[in-house]
Amino acid sequence: MKIKKNIPLIDQHDKNGFWGGKFGGSFIPETLKKPVEDLTILFEKLRKDKNFIKERDYYFKNWVGAPTPFFKLRNLTNHLGGAEIWTKVVSEANGGAHKIYNATVHCLIAKKAGKKYVVGDTGAGYAGKMLSMAAKKFGLKCKIFMGAKDIERQKPNCDAMRKNGAEIVPVYTGSQTLVDAVSECMRYWVSNCDTTHMCVGSTVGPNIFVKICGWSTSQISRELFIQIKKEFGGIPKKIKLLNCVGGGSSSFGFWNEFMHYNKKQIEFVGIEAGGPIKSKRHAAPLTYGSKIGILHGAAQYVNQDIEGQIEETESISAGLDYPGVSPLHCFLKDAKRARYTAASDEEALKAYVLVTKFEKIRPSLEPSHAFAEAIKLAPKLSNDTVIIVNSCGDAHKDRDILKQRLGKL
Amino acid sequence: MSSINLAFKHCKKEKRPALITFTVAGDNTKKNSLKILNSIAKYADILELSFLHNCPIADGGQIQNSTYRSLRNGTTLKDTFKIAKKFKNNNPNKPLILMGYYNLIYQNGENNFLKNCKMSKVDGLIVVDLPWPENKNFAKKCKKMSINFVQLLSPTTSKERMKKIIKDSHDMIYYISMLSTTGGKLKVPPKKILENYNKIKKINKNKNCVIGFGITNKSIKSFKNSDGVVVGSEICKEITKSLNNRQNPVTNVTDIVKKLRKKIS
Numbered sequence A: 001m002k003i004k005k006n007i008p009l010i011d012q013h014d015k016n017g018f019w020g021g022k023f024g025g026s027f028i029p030e031t032l033k034k035p036v037e038d039l040t041i042l043f044e045k046l047r048k049d050k051n052f053i054k055e056r057d058y059y060f061k062n063w064v065g066a067p068t069p070f071f072k073l074r075n076l077t078n079h080l081g082g083a084e085i086w087t088k089v090v091s092e093a094n095g096g097a098h099k100i101y102n103a104t105v106h107c108l109i110a111k112k113a114g115k116k117y118v119v120g121d122t123g124a125g126y127a128g129k130m131l132s133m134a135a136k137k138f139g140l141k142c143k144i145f146m147g148a149k150d151i152e153r154q155k156p157n158c159d160a161m162r163k164n165g166a167e168i169v170p171v172y173t174g175s176q177t178l179v180d181a182v183s184e185c186m187r188y189w190v191s192n193c194d195t196t197h198m199c200v201g202s203t204v205g206p207n208i209f210v211k212i213c214g215w216s217t218s219q220i221s222r223e224l225f226i227q228i229k230k231e232f233g234g235i236p237k238k239i240k241l242l243n244c245v246g247g248g249s250s251s252f253g254f255w256n257e258f259m260h261y262n263k264k265q266i267e268f269v270g271i272e273a274g275g276p277i278k279s280k281r282h283a284a285p286l287t288y289g290s291k292i293g294i295l296h297g298a299a300q301y302v303n304q305d306i307e308g309q310i311e312e313t314e315s316i317s318a319g320l321d322y323p324g325v326s327p328l329h330c331f332l333k334d335a336k337r338a339r340y341t342a343a344s345d346e347e348a349l350k351a352y353v354l355v356t357k358f359e360k361i362r363p364s365l366e367p368s369h370a371f372a373e374a375i376k377l378a379p380k381l382s383n384d385t386v387i388i389v390n391s392c393g394d395a396h397k398d399r400d401i402l403k404q405r406l407g408k409l
Numbered sequence B: 001m002s003s004i005n006l007a008f009k010h011c012k013k014e015k016r017p018a019l020i021t022f023t024v025a026g027d028n029t030k031k032n033s034l035k036i037l038n039s040i041a042k043y044a045d046i047l048e049l050s051f052l053h054n055c056p057i058a059d060g061g062q063i064q065n066s067t068y069r070s071l072r073n074g075t076t077l078k079d080t081f082k083i084a085k086k087f088k089n090n091n092p093n094k095p096l097i098l099m100g101y102y103n104l105i106y107q108n109g110e111n112n113f114l115k116n117c118k119m120s121k122v123d124g125l126i127v128v129d130l131p132w133p134e135n136k137n138f139a140k141k142c143k144k145m146s147i148n149f150v151q152l153l154s155p156t157t158s159k160e161r162m163k164k165i166i167k168d169s170h171d172m173i174y175y176i177s178m179l180s181t182t183g184g185k186l187k188v189p190p191k192k193i194l195e196n197y198n199k200i201k202k203i204n205k206n207k208n209c210v211i212g213f214g215i216t217n218k219s220i221k222s223f224k225n226s227d228g229v230v231v232g233s234e235i236c237k238e239i240t241k242s243l244n245n246r247q248n249p250v251t252n253v254t255d256i257v258k259k260l261r262k263k264i265s
């Protein structure tokens, strides 16, 4: 399996929508064939349209807030020794996480498609919060599907969604988390695809949704590329880009612009959710060698039993608590361009404590998984290595969990 | 001639649509699931049996309830084939169609899955999330083993696409009546559904086309002149209701199917 040069990764699929011949595709009911085809044609047209790009960039700059800050974590670096640790604080984007890029683009597309309604799934509540914000901004009515368990554990984001006028539909089936929310959202779209635009909250789902999301979050690495050159006067010889991976939208966006660099110069490290140390129900299909299966319309590595039932996962971070992962990451793994590992709940919490003790940033539980790996790696590396962590979410949404687990904030 | 084709022929002779039932394998128990099939076979012309998947992206509440109930009871794919086989041994001429999601076929292996179908004497297959043209290869494999692959059409399917799908179809095609998951309320007037149905028949009048999604005891009569009607959620709902009322689901479901059949006879 090989990555081609000079073609964006999102376009390196075959005519059936498969990356590397086996990841992705569009396993959808007949009813969705036409809406998916319409969306595909529209998106391919828009991404070539200069005016649309101008519009996107206008909102990214003036509404989302571009670029998000990039700086060195001096105290943490000094404390740990070894490699330099830097961060791109994507959580400074409007709304507090990278989910704003995908949500903004989807609402712009929905407007062009003449749709008045937009629906989406959410786990941590960020995808839902951002979609509700963008929907409000662009005058669309918004419905968000969210697992009942997540509604309980991510209350601040639910409050924000409601404040933006979105309706939250609680999902009570299965594990009552993200996987069930995505299923329910797709079911809703099957029934309402004539009037409603669907936004999938990460680089998952049928092929076209993977592409739109990856195209949107790539803004992160476009900014980072310029920022690195400015800070270092060029691209340093040894960089490691660390990012947590749930569905994989933030990590893909963090890496895309650097895809064609040699991995010895710029290494990609994806950190999945290992779950509680004592639990086997991890949310880390790439780390623990899960088999390929079909989930939510795409072939991917996914936690499943021998017969093909999707397995429940367990993670302290609702945003990473998903049994599957983007076909793009499956491709990056098999092409050996990226490396994947997992951090446990406990490691993520410890990382949160250490980072907030030394620095002014407050990463949410998702990026705390990536910081856990940075903390592990840095002391072992020489000081000419630059570790950059995407701090893609703000801990405000996790205040209840943090209070419960750490006793204070 | 396939037993599916024979069933349609028989119904045409009786000047009525074929009655196609849908139940979930292992609902509410493995034993009852088989009992229900055996019992309703007296009134139904073709029986659909769903194999289970816990992420069903196109099923409504009623069928999800049945699926989760059966999964909780531990029903596996192996059990589904066992139920199918036992049913076919009792009713060798009654067509049985398995329906489900592609991941189970993928994990079982396409060839192995078809071998299992063959050994259990399954007559046809519906795969919800394997649309045309992605299903071309698999449909060919089915044909080679004399298993009917049922292509689906929906209100969003363009005429051009319909023509191509019908050309690749086997003995039966399935028209999804409206934009909906299974078990939605019939939100389109039957007249409108029949208009679309007639468009399909115009493309190939010899192809057996059944109508499904949202059809109940109330509306089934409107489709009296079609080739066939599928009823699923109403049956699944009856099982749930029977359990809640501590009644026997086998007798209750049989009563319902009997009534449905009467309405179109």
Ligand SMILES: Cc1ncc(COP(=O)(O)O)c(C=O)c1O
Binding pocket: A097, A098, A123, A124, A125, A126, A127, A201, A202, A203, A244, A245, A246, A247, A248, A249, A250, A251, A318, A319, A320, A364, A366, A367, A392, A393, A394
């Ligand atoms: C802050 C944050 N980081 C990461 C994720 C994981 O998603 P992805 O892997 O698509 O970036 C989420 C998802 O909700 C999130 O809210």
